[in-house]
Amino acid sequence: MPPTLVVFWVFAAAAIGSALLCITRRNTVASALWLVVTLFDMAALFVMLDAQFIAVLQVLVYAGAIMVLFLFVIMLLNLGPGTASDVKGPAGLAVATLLAAAFGIQLLALLRSGPPAAAAGDMARTVQSEGMVGAVARPLFTVYLVPFEITSVLLLAAIVGAVVLAKRQL
Amino acid sequence: MIALELLWLVPALPLAGAVVNGGLSLFGRRAGRGVVSAVGIGVLALAFALALAIVLELAHAHPGETIVVRYWSWIPVGTLQVDFALQLDSLAALMMLIVTGVSTLIHVYSAGYMHDDPGYARYFAELNLFVFFMLTLVLGASFPVMFVGWEGVGLCSYLLIGFWYNEKINADAGLKAFIVNRIGDFGFLVAMFLIFQHTGSLSFGDVFARASTAFTPGDRAITAITLFLFLGCTGKSAQIPLYVWLPDAMQGPTPVSALIHAATMVTAGVYLVARCSVLYALSPVGSLVVAGVGVATALFAATIGLKQWDIKKVLAYSTISQLGYMFLGVGSGAYVAGMFHLTTHAFFKALLFLGSGSVIHAMHGAYHATHSHEDAQDMRNMGGLAKYLPWTCGLMWIATLAIAGVPPFSGFFSKDAILAAAFARGASEPVWYLFWGIGLAAALCTAFYMTRLMLYTFHGPNRTGEPERANLREAPWIMTGPLVILGILSAAGGVLVLRLSTWLEPVTRAARALAPEHELSRHTEWTLAGIAVLVALAGMVGAWRLLDPARLVPARQSPPERGLGRLLWKKYYVDEIYQAVIVRPIVWFSREVLWHVVDEDVIDGIGVNGVARLSRAAGWIGSRLQNGELGFYVMLFVVGVVLVLGATVR
Amino acid sequence: MLLGPSLLVSAVLFTLGVAGVLIRRNAIVIFMCVELMLNAVNLTFVALAQTLGVGGQIFVLIVMAVAAAEAAVGLAIVLAIFRHRETVNLQNINLLKG
Numbered sequence: 001m002p003p004t005l006v007v008f009w010v011f012a013a014a015a016i017g018s019a020l021l022c023i024t025r026r027n028t029v030a031s032a033l034w035l036v037v038t039l040f041d042m043a044a045l046f047v048m049l050d051a052q053f054i055a056v057l058q059v060l061v062y063a064g065a066i067m068v069l070f071l072f073v074i075m076l077l078n079l080g081p082g083t084a085s086d087v088k089g090p091a092g093l094a095v096a097t098l099l100a101a102a103f104g105i106q107l108l109a110l111l112r113s114g115p116p117a118a119a120a121g122d123m124a125r126t127v128q129s130e131g132m133v134g135a136v137a138r139p140l141f142t143v144y145l146v147p148f149e150i151t152s153v154l155l156l157a158a159i160v161g162a163v164v165l166a167k168r169q170l
Numbered sequence: 171m172i173a174l175e176l177l178w179l180v181p182a183l184p185l186a187g188a189v190v191n192g193g194l195s196l197f198g199r200r201a202g203r204g205v206v207s208a209v210g211i212g213v214l215a216l217a218f219a220l221a222l223a224i225v226l227e228l229a230h231a232h233p234g235e236t237i238v239v240r241y242w243s244w245i246p247v248g249t250l251q252v253d254f255a256l257q258l259d260s261l262a263a264l265m266m267l268i269v270t271g272v273s274t275l276i277h278v279y280s281a282g283y284m285h286d287d288p289g290y291a292r293y294f295a296e297l298n299l300f301v302f303f304m305l306t307l308v309l310g311a312s313f314p315v316m317f318v319g320w321e322g323v324g325l326c327s328y329l330l331i332g333f334w335y336n337e338k339i340n341a342d343a344g345l346k347a348f349i350v351n352r353i354g355d356f357g358f359l360v361a362m363f364l365i366f367q368h369t370g371s372l373s374f375g376d377v378f379a380r381a382s383t384a385f386t387p388g389d390r391a392i393t394a395i396t397l398f399l400f401l402g403c404t405g406k407s408a409q410i411p412l413y414v415w416l417p418d419a420m421q422g423p424t425p426v427s428a429l430i431h432a433a434t435m436v437t438a439g440v441y442l443v444a445r446c447s448v449l450y451a452l453s454p455v456g457s458l459v460v461a462g463v464g465v466a467t468a469l470f471a472a473t474i475g476l477k478q479w480d481i482k483k484v485l486a487y488s489t490i491s492q493l494g495y496m497f498l499g500v501g502s503g504a505y506v507a508g509m510f511h512l513t514t515h516a517f518f519k520a521l522l523f524l525g526s527g528s529v530i531h532a533m534h535g536a537y538h539a540t541h542s543h544e545d546a547q548d549m550r551n552m553g554g555l556a557k558y559l560p561w562t563c564g565l566m567w568i569a570t571l572a573i574a575g576v577p578p579f580s581g582f583f584s585k586d587a588i589l590a591a592a593f594a595r596g597a598s599e600p601v602w603y604l605f606w607g608i609g610l611a612a613a614l615c616t617a618f619y620m621t622r623l624m625l626y627t628f629h630g631p632n633r634t635g636e637p638e639r640a641n642l643r644e645a646p647w648i649m650t651g652p653l654v655i656l657g658i659l660s661a662a663g664g665v666l667v668l669r670l671s672t673w674l675e676p677v678t679r680a681a682r683a684l685a686p687e688h689e690l691s692r693h694t695e696w697t698l699a700g701i702a703v704l705v706a707l708a709g710m711v712g713a714w715r716l717l718d719p720a721r722l723v724p725a726r727q728s729p730p731e732r733g734l735g736r737l738l739w740k741k742y743y744v745d746e747i748y749q750a751v752i753v754r755p756i757v758w759f760s761r762e763v764l765w766h767v768v769d770e771d772v773i774d775g776i777g778v779n780g781v782a783r784l785s786r787a788a789g790w791i792g793s794r795l796q797n798g799e800l801g802f803y804v805m806l807f808v809v810g811v812v813l814v815l816g817a818t819v820r
Numbered sequence: 821m822l823l824g825p826s827l828l829v830s831a832v833l834f835t836l837g838v839a840g841v842l843i844r845r846n847a848i849v850i851f852m853c854v855e856l857m858l859n860a861v862n863l864t865f866v867a868l869a870q871t872l873g874v875g876g877q878i879f880v881l882i883v884m885a886v887a888a889a890e891a892a893v894g895l896a897i898v899l900a901i902f903r904h905r906e907t908v909n910l911q912n913i914n915l916l917k918g
Contacts, residue, residue, distance in 0.1 A: 002821075004821070004822070005821070005822070005825070008822055008825060009825070012825065012829045015829065015833065016829065016832055016833065016836070019833055019836045019837075019856055020836060022840070022852065022853075022856065023836060023837075023839060023840030023843060023844065023849075023853055023856075024843075028846060028848060028849055031849050031852060032852060035852050035855065035856060038833075038856065038859070039859065042859055042862075042863060045826070045829070045863060046863075046866055048822060049822060049826060049866050049867055049869075049870055050870055051866045051869065051870075051877050051880070053877070054862075054866060054877050054880050054881065057881065057884060058862075058884070061884055061888065062855075062859070062884060062887070065888065066855065066887065066888055066891050069891060069892065070848065070851070070852060070891070070895070073848065073895045073898065073899065074848060076899070077848075077899070077902050077908065079846075079848075079908065087843060087844060087845065088801070088842075088843055088844070088845060092801075092842075092843070093843060095805065095842075096805070096839060096842035096843045097839065097843075099805065099808050099809060099812060099838075099842060100808075100835055100836075100838050100839035100842060102812050102816075103808065103811065103812050103815070103835055103838055104831065104832070104835035106812065106815040106816060106819050107815075107831040107834065107835060108828075108831060109819045110815075110819055110831075111824075111827055111828065111831060122870065122871055122872075122873065123869060123870045123871070123873075123874065124870075126874060135874060135877075136874060136877050136878065136881070139874050139875070139878055140878055140881070144875070144878045147878075147882055148882075151882050151885045151886070154885070154886065154889055155885060155888070155889050157889070158888070158889030158890070158892050158893050159892070161892075161893045161896070162892040162893050162895075162896040163896075164896075165893065165896035165897055165899070165900050166896040166899050166900060168903070796916070796917065797914065797917055798914030798915060798916040798917025799910060799911060799914050799917075800847075800910045800913065801842070801845060801850075801910045801911070804841055804842065804850075805842055808838060808841075808842060
């Protein structure tokens with residue numbers, strides 16, 4: 001097995017493991033922290049998939065900003081160690097496991113059809129020629145300019161909305 | 171030319187009379203008896219005069235032809251084309267004259283008989299309506315039009331039998347007549363369907379023209395058709411097994427019994443067989459069944475008549491028996507003989523019924539005057555009435571001689587013709603000899619019971635009672651007048667035998683071509699006639715000698731019958747058997763299965779209530795799904811996704 | 821070369837996210853599981869972008885921006901509810917019942 005694949009699987013296993021831990025921990029803060037670990041592992045996977053810029057953004061934005069926001073809110077609400085009724089009872093657990101398993105099996109069946117065959121390394125060449133940032137930035141500000149602008153409007157709406165919703169008195 | 175154009179007027183006149191009198195019965199409280207009588211009798215007299223004119227014109231201008239007048243298109247559906255059309259040929263003309271003529275006489279009689287009845291206008295309305303339907307029946311040019319008349323006369327029979335509907339026994343009798351007739355009508359309908367299936371048409375002209383090519387003689391289709399048609403006849407014309415309504419129908423007013431249950435409606439079945447002579451000629455089995463059932467009914471009913479005490483019941487069973495003779499006639503292919511007997515029977519049976527009506531009228535009057543509640547119709551309460559009702563007695567003796575078959579009265583000619591035709595067919599199939607023998611036995615019984623009736627009613631000592639006797643008197647002339655006319659016809663009607671077979675020849679020609687008649691030698695004919703006369707006389711003399719009216723006791727004190735007499739008096743318990751074997755299981759089935767199970771449990775329970783319960787259950791499920799918990803909603807969401815993926819991932 | 825395994829990992833992570841949403845009752849933890857699902861989808865896009873073009877990575881960028889916006893607004897809502905109901909346990913937030 002080539003070393004790339006070994007490294008990939010190490011990080012993949014770590015991601016899956018920490019995701020599992022995330023969804024099963026009773027302690028809310030523990031869940032959040034395990035999710036951060038998962039995000040880090042996924043950033044490593046991104047690097048290996050020639051998406052270095054995205055990987056850095058993942059760490060900076062996702063793990064650094066969004067998860068911090070989550071932790072702030074958890075602290076703000078002052079939720080104690082997970083109460084007994086935080087995870088569903090055995091009946092709910094059984095149903096949930098069943099459904100998730102069914103879902104997973106279907107997804108895996110979808111995978112059977114296989115990914116589209118194309119020359120690998122397309123992205124790698126673009127990164128080589130334009131640099132890690134340039135590979136993403138150039139299309140972003142030329143071809144995908146409109147979605148970019150709309151996304152900024154969306155962020156504005158989100159900011160206003162968050163402020164309004166969280167106010168004690170309007 | 172002019173009279174034939176007015177053919178539609180012949181049925182339309184009594185219909186108009188029915189409408190007018192019907193309106194008067196509902197709204198005209200102050201309209202006197204005079205108006206009702208004038209309208210009711212007037213339209214009939216006009217109809218008869220018009221019918222006479224039309225028939226004369228038919229005879230002179232279109233001898234032997236069939237005139238079909240088409241009025242409007244009634245059922246144009248696909249390949250079926252049924253028009254409302256009237257047909258006039260010699261057979262229909264004969265029936266039309268009988269119906270309008272005898273009806274007029276009976277309407278006149280009714281004006282006297284029903285004079286004191288509060289339902290006078292309603293009576294004449296219903297009677298006129300009956301004549302309208304009967305004329306539609308005989309003049310119809312196709313099976314459906316005839317069926318309209320067929321059903322209509324059944325309806326009017328129901329209305330008139332239950333005329334005094336305030337008494338349950340009268341209403342029950344009307345209901346029985348209607349229901350039993352419906353069973354026969356089912357046969358008529360099935361036959362119509364089969365006829366259409368095989369010949370593609372329902373009008374008489376087309377069906378009879380195509381019959382010889384559409385059917386092979388003696389095969390199952392034509393036999394089925396003739397048998398189903400005959401089922402209708404057993405209902406309408408009171409043969410075995412559907413005759414049971416006719417004795418009960420005596421609950422109605424006596425003129426109704428005379429008109430509907432003697433002269434006209436019950437003869438509709440004989441007319442049907444005669445009309446469909448072509449079909450019956452193509453089916454030997456059908457004809458055999460018709461004749462066999464007819465002659466069996468003739469003897470069966472005659473034996474019952476031997477032991478009945480109610481004067482109208484004797485006449486009712488006599489009618490059933492004589493109808494059996496008519497079916498023997500048309501069944502043996504002697505359509506002329508059958509129709510001849512139909513005509514003469516109309517005369518003398520109407521006379522007998524109307525005469526008995528006069529007797530009952532007198533008895534009622536006598537009992538009314540003394541406030542007695544004895545049965546005015548029971549012969550055991552009568553006796554020696556010849557002294558008080560001489561005209562009625564004499565006229566009824568004429569009718570008795572006619573029905574017994576004593577020459578030169580009309581009944582002899584017609585009955586003899588039928589028996590001779592049956593005997594003639596015996597040459598090719600011996601079973602017809604048996605029919606002839608049974609017919610002869612029935613003739614013996616007929617003579618016997620009719621003489622018995624006359625003996626017990628008019629002769630011997632009077633059993634009505636001293637105080638009543640002073641009040642017995644002859645009926646008024648409005649009632650006795652028609653009796654006289656009928657008496658003349660009964661006596662002299664035999665002369666028709668000379669003209670009838672030529673008159674009906676165009677109608678019977680087709681049937682005779684398919685199944686040729688058998689001829690008897692002159693010598694055989696005279697011998698048979700002689701035997702018939704001997705039998706009739708033997709019956710009458712035997713009754714005169716064997717029965718002793720002096721030994722009778724008024725009804726209230728009479729001892730019950732024993733043994734064979736009891737069996738006959740109880741009419742072989744046929745009604746009781748039908749009740750136990752047919753009626754009770756059907757009623758039980760209707761109540762227990764159709765009502766409780768099908769209607770209440772299935773339709774109400776599953777259908778109506780079940781749908782409601784289903785809605786409620788669906789609503790309950792829906793409300794349980796809306797429990798407001800987000801986690802539950804998310805789970806449903808995922809379930810949906812799993813299902814959609816499941817549908818696509820294959 | 822890494823495409824197949826990447827897609828597999830992505831599928832597993834997504835399933836774990838779904839399982840988390842179904843199992844937990846805490847609103848915030850459910851939110852985090854939704855973020856996990858979004859990340860799994862990001863992994864799919866990036867893996868396919870390797871061969872199909874940079875559009876996949878652009879999409880990931882935008883997904884991250886939307887996720888951020890969504891997290892902000894969503895957590896604001898959770899805060900508002902907590903102020904009224906003193907709980908973030910979904911079982912007790914059932915005003916939509918009926």
